[in-house]
Amino acid sequence: KNQVEQSPQSLIILEGKNCTLQCNYTVSPFSNLRWYKQDTGRGPVSLTIMTFSENTKSNGRYTATLDADTKQSSLHITASQLSDSASYICVVSNAGNMLTFGGGTRLMVKP
Amino acid sequence: DVKVTQSSRYLVKRTGEKVFLECVQDMDHENMFWYRQDPGLGLRLIYFSYDVKMKEKGDIPEGYSVSREKKERFSLILESASTNQTSMYLCAVESSSNYGYTFGSGTRLTVV
Numbered sequence: 318k319n320q321v322e323q324s325p326q327s328l329i330i331l332e333g334k335n336c337t338l339q340c341n342y343t344v345s346p347f348s349n350l351r352w353y354k355q356d357t358g359r360g361p362v363s364l365t366i367m368t369f370s371e372n373t374k375s376n377g378r379y380t381a382t383l384d385a386d387t388k389q390s391s392l393h394i395t396a397s398q399l400s401d402s403a404s405y406i407c408v409v410s411n412a413g414n415m416l417t418f419g420g421g422t423r424l425m426v427k428p
Numbered sequence: 429d430v431k432v433t434q435s436s437r438y439l440v441k442r443t444g445e446k447v448f449l450e451c452v453q454d455m456d457h458e459n460m461f462w463y464r465q466d467p468g469l470g471l472r473l474i475y476f477s478y479d480v481k482m483k484e485k486g487d488i489p490e491g492y493s494v495s496r497e498k499k500e501r502f503s504l505i506l507e508s509a510s511t512n513q514t515s516m517y518l519c520a521v522e523s524s525s526n527y528g529y530t531f532g533s534g535t536r537l538t539v540v
Contacts, residue, residue, distance in 0.1 A: 349527050360432075360518050360531035368527075406471075410527070418471045 319344040321409050321419035329425045334397055338422045340390040340407030348414065352381050352392050353406040355421070361406055364392070397426045430455045432521050434532035441539050447506040449535050451519030459522035460502040462486075462494065464515040465534075471518065477502055509539045 321342045330336050342350070349368045353361035365374045365381040367390070373382045378395045394401055407419040435450040451460065461476040463486075473486030475494040483494050491513060495503040506513055519532040 351527075351529065353531075358437075358516075358534070358536065360434075360534040363528075363530070366527050408529075414522070416473075416529070420468070420470045 319409070319411065319415075319417040321407055321417045323405075323407050323419035323422050325422060326420070327423040327425070329427060330397055332397060332399055332426050332428050336394050336397060336424065338392040338394075338405050338407075338424070340392070340409075340419055342388050342390070342407070342409045342417070342419075344388075344409040344411050344417050346412040347385060347388075348410045348412050350381075350383055350390050351408045351410070352379070352390075353408060355404045355406060357403070364405075394424075399426050399428060402426045429528065430457060430521050430523055430530050432519055432530050432532040434517075434519050434535050436535050437533065439535055439537045441506075441509050441537065443510060443539055445506075445509050445539075447509050447537065447539075449504040449506075449517055449519075449537070451502045451504070451532055453500050453521045455521075455523070456499060457521050457523050458499070459524075460496070461520040461522070462492075462502065462504045463518045463520065464488070465518055466515050474504065509537075511539050513537065514539045 324339045351366045352364040355361040367383045380393045383390045404421040404423045406421045431454040433452045462474045463471045465471045472488050477483050477496045493505045517535045522529050
């Protein structure tokens with residue numbers, strides 16, 4: 318069964334600190350992995366998307382990594398800001414373009 | 429990038445009412461999706477459509493129907509709203525290039 322597990326479920330950090338969110342998946346055959354940021358009460362917004370051949374991709378202070386061998390991805394946030402407070406969702410697509418969603422990590426950045 | 433517009437941010441309806449949730453894209457992409465999102469359950473696929481007048485059931489279609497009369501518009505219909513359909517509803521559009529998958533801003537529906 319295709320599954321995407323994210324950890325931690327929630328995280329509180331101080332403004333300016335770095336943090337790393339984890340995503341493990343069992344989706345097969347793998348096509349691509351996406352990270353989304355979802356502000357409270359809004360729709361998810363794409364941060365990065367990585368295919369099998371890519372092992373790192375950056376979008377400003379967000380850097381995603383992908384290890385297709387171990388089926389793990391991480392999202393690293395550098396120098397966190399209050400506006401980073403949101404849920405972060407990992408989404409994995411199989412070769413048939415069916416998406417499997419992780420449960421998300423809720424991040425709170427405190428001043 | 430495609431822009432995905434959901435007609436209402438917040439909606440309050442009574443039990444038994446027929447509810448229409450509208451989703452419109454500003455491009456010509458074929459694939460459109462409706463999800464609901466609930467705490468602890470993540471996003472769950474209700475229905476999707478690969479073309480005009482074409483629809484496919486997702487994981488939780490019960491109590492819902494959809495309509496796609498025009499390519500740019502995909503409507504989710506709650507035939508008789510129930511309190512367990514209180515949820516955040518998200519529409520998504522998949523572009524054929526670059527694996528793009530764009531969500532609308534969401535409609536938070538409360539059924540009382």
